[in-house]
Amino acid sequence: MRSSEMTSHVNKQFSQLFDIEGLGTRWWFGFDKSSDSESIKTTVSDQLEKFEKNYSRFREESLISQLNRKGRLEEPPKELVDMLNYAAKLRQVTSSNFDITVGRKLEEMGYDADYSFNPKFNTSRSKFGGKISIGTEIIELEEGVRIDLGGFGKGWLIDKLVGLLQQSSSEFFINAGGDVFVYSESEREASFSLENPFETVQSIGSIKFSNASIACSAPNRRQWKDTDTGETFHHLVKVSDFVPQKQIAAVFTYGETAKDTDAASTAIFVSPAKILPAIQKELGVEFMIVFDDGTFFSTKDYLGELFS
Numbered sequence: 001m002r003s004s005e006m007t008s009h010v011n012k013q014f015s016q017l018f019d020i021e022g023l024g025t026r027w028w029f030g031f032d033k034s035s036d037s038e039s040i041k042t043t044v045s046d047q048l049e050k051f052e053k054n055y056s057r058f059r060e061e062s063l064i065s066q067l068n069r070k071g072r073l074e075e076p077p078k079e080l081v082d083m084l085n086y087a088a089k090l091r092q093v094t095s096s097n098f099d100i101t102v103g104r105k106l107e108e109m110g111y112d113a114d115y116s117f118n119p120k121f122n123t124s125r126s127k128f129g130g131k132i133s134i135g136t137e138i139i140e141l142e143e144g145v146r147i148d149l150g151g152f153g154k155g156w157l158i159d160k161l162v163g164l165l166q167q168s169s170s171e172f173f174i175n176a177g178g179d180v181f182v183y184s185e186s187e188r189e190a191s192f193s194l195e196n197p198f199e200t201v202q203s204i205g206s207i208k209f210s211n212a213s214i215a216c217s218a219p220n221r222r223q224w225k226d227t228d229t230g231e232t233f234h235h236l237v238k239v240s241d242f243v244p245q246k247q248i249a250a251v252f253t254y255g256e257t258a259k260d261t262d263a264a265s266t267a268i269f270v271s272p273a274k275i276l277p278a279i280q281k282e283l284g285v286e287f288m289i290v291f292d293d294g295t296f297f298s299t300k301d302y303l304g305e306l307f308s
Contacts, residue, residue: 025177153261
């Protein structure tokens with residue numbers, strides 16, 4: 001799933017670089033010269049394929065697709081149970097503004113398994129806020145519910161890869177289309193640019209950090225139009241009124257884990273301002289919001305700096 005990409009200014013300590021396609025976006029990796037590059041590439045490739053095979057709603061055979069089709073999944077892996085419990089926490093913290101049951105609405109908007117981008121509304125079938133029964137032996141969805149884990153899936157996988165790569169490399173970065181983690185035993189920092197949501201070939205600032213994660217949510221790289229009405233759609237749906245959020249141009253987040261910064265960037269984008277302090281506290285993130293009119297807001301301890 002493509003997200004707003006932050007072009008990396010790779011520090012010299014990352015002497016080995018490679019990239020790979022996965023989860024609908026480009027992943028970049030950099031690591032120190034002493035690392036076993038072939039072993040790392042194999043680990044990354046295997047984990048990307050396994051994760052997508054299990055949890056992408058764009059793969060017909062995935063566990064998520066099976067669950068969405070049948071409404072139930074027996075003997076689910078512990079990881080899926082953990083992901084759904086995490087999603088349930090996000091729903092509660094955001095007063096249901098972040099809700100993985102947005103899956104069917106995304107399909108109706110045209111963001112479907114075929115990437116048709118051809119809106120085909122049938123609102124009578126849509127079910128928001130439907131019940132998800134989460135158990136270690138069986139997961140069940142209320143009739144009409146289809147789920148999508150895109151709001152934090154990349155971040156979840158990044159954290160998983162971080163745990164694996166720490167065993168074979170003393171310094172590395174992972175950049176999954178704008179969701180980034182930097183690891184360094186010596187705590188050396190790496191600098192990444194913040195993409196201008198109004199002109200994607202430009203940067204509006206930069207952020208320097210280590211042993212932490214950053215993420216961005218913006219609609220500018222995943223937009224499409226209804227050819228009949230001319231209406232513009234994007235994937236960041238505000239479920240309280242079932243339409244894409246239009247007041248925010250981009251959200252940049254910083255925190256300890258990739259799953260939390262990934263989830264927070266989406267949750268902040270689709271939630272009303274009064275809920276943002278709860279999101280910040282629960283997920284332990286700092287953030288900056290760039291609004292449609294070019295103004296911005298950032299929390300006190302957000303590390304990013306804007307260009308003058």
